[in-house]
Amino acid sequence: MKTQRMDQLIGAHPFFEHLSQAVSEIVSGCGENQVFEPGEYLAREGQAADHFFLLRSGRVSLEVSVPGKGALIVETIETGDVLGWSWLVERYRWVFDARAVEPVRAIALDGRCLREKLGHNPALANELYSRFVRVLADRLTGARMRLMDMYSAPDDTSSDVP
Amino acid sequence: MSLSQPHPRPFRVCAVSDQLEDTWTVELAPADGKRVVAAPGQFNMLYAFGAGEAPISVSRIHADVLAHTIRAVGRVTRGLRQLVVGDTVGLRGPFGVGWPVETMSGGDVVVVAGGLGIAPLRPVLDTVARERSRFGRVQLFYGTRDRASLLFQDDLKTWTQQNIEVNVIVDRGSPDWRGPVGFVTQPLEAATINRSATALICGPEVMMRFAAGTLLRKGLNPEHLHLSIERNMECGTGQCGHCQLGPYLVCRDGPVFGYDAVSDCLAIREL
Ligand SMILES: Cc1cc2nc3c(=O)[nH]c(=O)nc-3n(C[C@H](O)[C@H](O)[C@H](O)COP(=O)(O)OP(=O)(O)OC[C@H]3O[C@@H](n4cnc5c(N)ncnc54)[C@H](O)[C@@H]3O)c2cc1C
Numbered sequence: 001m002k003t004q005r006m007d008q009l010i011g012a013h014p015f016f017e018h019l020s021q022a023v024s025e026i027v028s029g030c031g032e033n034q035v036f037e038p039g040e041y042l043a044r045e046g047q048a049a050d051h052f053f054l055l056r057s058g059r060v061s062l063e064v065s066v067p068g069k070g071a072l073i074v075e076t077i078e079t080g081d082v083l084g085w086s087w088l089v090e091r092y093r094w095v096f097d098a099r100a101v102e103p104v105r106a107i108a109l110d111g112r113c114l115r116e117k118l119g120h121n122p123a124l125a126n127e128l129y130s131r132f133v134r135v136l137a138d139r140l141t142g143a144r145m146r147l148m149d150m151y152s153a154p155d156d157t158s159s160d161v162p
Numbered sequence: 163m164s165l166s167q168p169h170p171r172p173f174r175v176c177a178v179s180d181q182l183e184d185t186w187t188v189e190l191a192p193a194d195g196k197r198v199v200a201a202p203g204q205f206n207m208l209y210a211f212g213a214g215e216a217p218i219s220v221s222r223i224h225a226d227v228l229a230h231t232i233r234a235v236g237r238v239t240r241g242l243r244q245l246v247v248g249d250t251v252g253l254r255g256p257f258g259v260g261w262p263v264e265t266m267s268g269g270d271v272v273v274v275a276g277g278l279g280i281a282p283l284r285p286v287l288d289t290v291a292r293e294r295s296r297f298g299r300v301q302l303f304y305g306t307r308d309r310a311s312l313l314f315q316d317d318l319k320t321w322t323q324q325n326i327e328v329n330v331i332v333d334r335g336s337p338d339w340r341g342p343v344g345f346v347t348q349p350l351e352a353a354t355i356n357r358s359a360t361a362l363i364c365g366p367e368v369m370m371r372f373a374a375g376t377l378l379r380k381g382l383n384p385e386h387l388h389l390s391i392e393r394n395m396e397c398g399t400g401q402c403g404h405c406q407l408g409p410y411l412v413c414r415d416g417p418v419f420g421y422d423a424v425s426d427c428l429a430i431r432e433l
Contacts, residue, residue: 014352059342061335073335076343080352101340141372142345146333150366151277151307153184153235
């Protein structure tokens with residue numbers, strides 16, 4: 001089987017679509033292929049967020065553990081998505097657990113290595129921040145939509161009393 | 163069916179099946195034995211004795227039997243909940259402009275359903291599944307509240323077998339759900355959509371606005387985008403003006419509209 005180079009894998013992932021050659025080289029240098037079995041954690045709440053992941057296949061659930069209720073799934077991350085922006089937010093700690101629901105193939109990107117480079121590489125910073133902002137905006141919109149609980153039945157305003 | 167059809171016609175209840183705790187499907191056949199012709203996306207005014215009438219979409223068309231999937235939300239729909247097999251119910255319709263099934267032929271189709279919005283889309287998906295070779299790639303994106311509120315599960319399986327790409331996503335996860343959790347625009351955003359596909363959307367208006375926005379951002383031709391607007395109505399025959407939407411009356415000119423016709427009105431808070 002022909003193995004693809006890391007820069008080819010990264011270039012083929014939707015999150016890094018149309019990435020410039022120069023930035024692609026830097027990002028690729030921080031990437032590593034990983035696989036996760038169903039039930040395996042990619043990240044644990046509160047732990048150091050030193051990585052983010054490009055999902056090449058599979059599904060990951062973002063979970064929060066609620067006493068008495070177990071793990072509640074707040075969202076799933078799918079093939080083609082990016083997982084994790086905590087590596088960009090100071091304190092650099094994962095906010096949720098991230099667990100493989102199905103077998104997952106991912107590229108783990110070393111956030112610490114990229115963080116160091118962001119400060120003195122504006123092209124890299126611009127590429128990463130603009131891509132993450134777009135993802136954040138989409139997820140925030142999705143979360144706000146779900147907060148509305150719009151598929152539930154409307155309040156019954158009718159009265160049986162004449 | 164004439165828009166001025168003033169009197170309900172008697173229909174016999176041939177089957178009643180529960181879908182969810184508050185949602186069920188009732189199948190009706192004309193009691194007078196005369197034919198009934200309905201198109202996917204059309205609706206009927208169903209009369210609940212002593213409570214009044216409500217517009218309900220046709221959720222399946224099978225010869226002379228029309229299915230209606232109803233959620234009990236108020237006086238009329240709760241009245242309709244009392245119907246049992248063998249009862250007679252008054253029906254006016256079918257009314258309105260349905261989905262553009264004929265113009266979809268030969269091309270790709272994207273169907274986006276939210277919650278109970280899957281009901282008026284089911285006859286289109288039935289048609290596509292039955293006449294599969296007439297259509298290109300067919301993608302269904304169905305967003306619903308949670309696993310427990312998933313409608314038409316058997317149909318979802320049948321459609322998948324007919325090479326319809328079924329993407330279900332729920333707002334809220336639960337231990338018995340292993341599929342995607344998120345808002346319906348998320349899988350839509352991630353999917354490859356043919357710009358010349360015909361897109362059909364039905365669901366809560368906010369969901370329709372955002373789903374339409376996602377599709378348009380992805381390059382879909384707005385002329386190929388159709389929405390079913392289910393604003394409250396009274397007469398169903400274009401007489402009373404209750405369901406006015408800008409220059410249109412939903413009952414007469416809709417409920418299915420081209421996106422260009424209604425995009426301005428959709429942003430207006432209350433009409
Ligand atoms: C073209 C069309 C097709 C429809 N198809 C279906 C269908 O297939 N199945 C189904 O269950 N319902 C459908 N509806 C909605 C249905 O007609 C209403 O839920 C029903 O009229 C409510 O009557 P009621 O007396 O039971 O409740 P009401 O007492 O009139 O209302 C109870 C609550 O529901 C809200 N409500 C009423 N009508 C609507 C509406 N149209 N949209 C959003 N909220 C509403 C009210 O604001 C109120 O909060 C359709 C509506 C239209 C216009």
